[in-house]
Amino acid sequence: MSGALVKDIAYVRIVTSNFVESIDFAVNVLGLEISFKDKNKAYLRSDNRYCTICYEYGVNSEQVVGFEIDGPNELRVATNALEERGVPLRWGTREECAERHVEEFISFSDPSGNMIEMVTYPEYTGRRHYPSRDAGITKFSHVGLFSKDPRSDQDFWCSIFNGRVSDWAGQIALLRFNEVHHTLALTPREESGIHHINFQVESIDDVMRSYYFLRERGTKIIFGPGRHPTSSAVFLYFQGPDNLVYEYSCGVRSILDEEGHRPRQFSRSNWGACLWGARPNGFLPDG
Ligand SMILES: [Fe+2]
The missing domain is CATH 3.10.180.10 (2,3-Dihydroxybiphenyl 1,2-Dioxygenase, domain 1)
Incomplete structure (x- = not known):
């Protein structure tokens, strides 16, 4: 096995103009629990992590998938490999890391143009999620x-x-x-x-x-x-x-x-x- 060590998927971020409808669906149909919500952003959880789906209000839709990488060294291994291959990447700002409840992250696109974020230490809550609709997630x-x-x-x-x-x-x-x-x-x-x-x-x-x-x-x-x-x-x-x-x-x-x-x-x-x-x-x- 080679390559930088991805541990697991972490979250998806969906920018949508159907912000209210998306949250309603996530809570009342899908069976997720709100961790945090204001008028532009909602973080929802489906297990013991702080956030596994984030909906953001926006006119231009955007879909991002976040993966948890195995710590800062692996993130640097990934960064070097991406740069060597000529893949443009960007480090998340301190404010963006705080928003996502992660330590660090880089964002880049895969060869098909999918927006990816590789994050370290996404926040775990230490308690299981408690949805209002029990879908058994x-x-x-x-x-x-x-x-x-x-x-x-x-x-x-x-x-x-x-x-x-x-x-x-x-x-x-x-x-x-x-x-x-x-x-x-x-x-x-x-x-x-x-x-x-x-x-x-x-x-x-x-x-x-x-x-x-x-x-x-x-x-x-x-x-x-x-x-x-x-x-x-x-x-x-x-x-x-x-x-x-x-x-x-x-x-x-x-x-x-x-x-x-x-x-x-x-x-x-x-x-x-x-x-x-x-x-x-x-x-x-x-x-
Ligand atoms: Fe599937």
């Missing part, structure tokens, strides 16, 4: 990002950082940074941005309870319920404000045999995305 777990060329972009994540390919589902590259099957899913599309935001829930009962809850309140179900053959996770994808897609899943596979694991190429048909036969209906690429 245990952890903010991964994101899907659009990629102009997943096979090429995976090398960026696997050389500058410690990404490893766990599997491919069609053209989608599923990358891990720890033992969890994937923390980042690179999904082909000729644009940048977030494809989906995943929260782990405790059990299949939570997935199915939410399925009926969401259907009843008229939330658009995008894909599922189903089970991914790659990670074994039971999943449900649904749509929130700004057409952002959120996912609940449970039972994601851990890869403990780091040396022995070889990535597998799963089917390019629908069956590569769902063992049970749920149809992605355009949410995932056909080929």
Whole structure:
């Protein structure tokens, strides 16, 4: 394994003109808890961390994914590697670090133009989150990002950082940074941005309870319920404000045999995305 050590995903920051609607959805549908809110910013938590989703009011939408890197030395290893490769980057100001409740961070774009922040020491609260809607969320777990060329972009994540390919589902590259099957899913599309935001829930009962809850309140179900053959996770994808897609899943596979694991190429048909036969209906690429 080489590259600067990314420990886990830390947060997403969404700049949106649908600020109030986004917070309402996060609290009353998704099942997150507000850590802090003023008229322009809201920090929400889904586990024992201070913030895993931040919504900011803004006319020009912006989507940023934050990852926790393993301390200041690893951040400097990453910075050097990015600079060597000619990737422009910027250090966060003291004020920006305070706002994010992190020690330090750099921001840069991945080769497909996705905005990334690598942070050190994001704040943990020491207590689990306490939502007003109990969706059974245990952890903010991964994101899907659009990629102009997943096979090429995976090398960026696997050389500058410690990404490893766990599997491919069609053209989608599923990358891990720890033992969890994937923390980042690179999904082909000729644009940048977030494809989906995943929260782990405790059990299949939570997935199915939410399925009926969401259907009843008229939330658009995008894909599922189903089970991914790659990670074994039971999943449900649904749509929130700004057409952002959120996912609940449970039972994601851990890869403990780091040396022995070889990535597998799963089917390019629908069956590569769902063992049970749920149809992605355009949410995932056909080929
Ligand atoms: Fe996912």
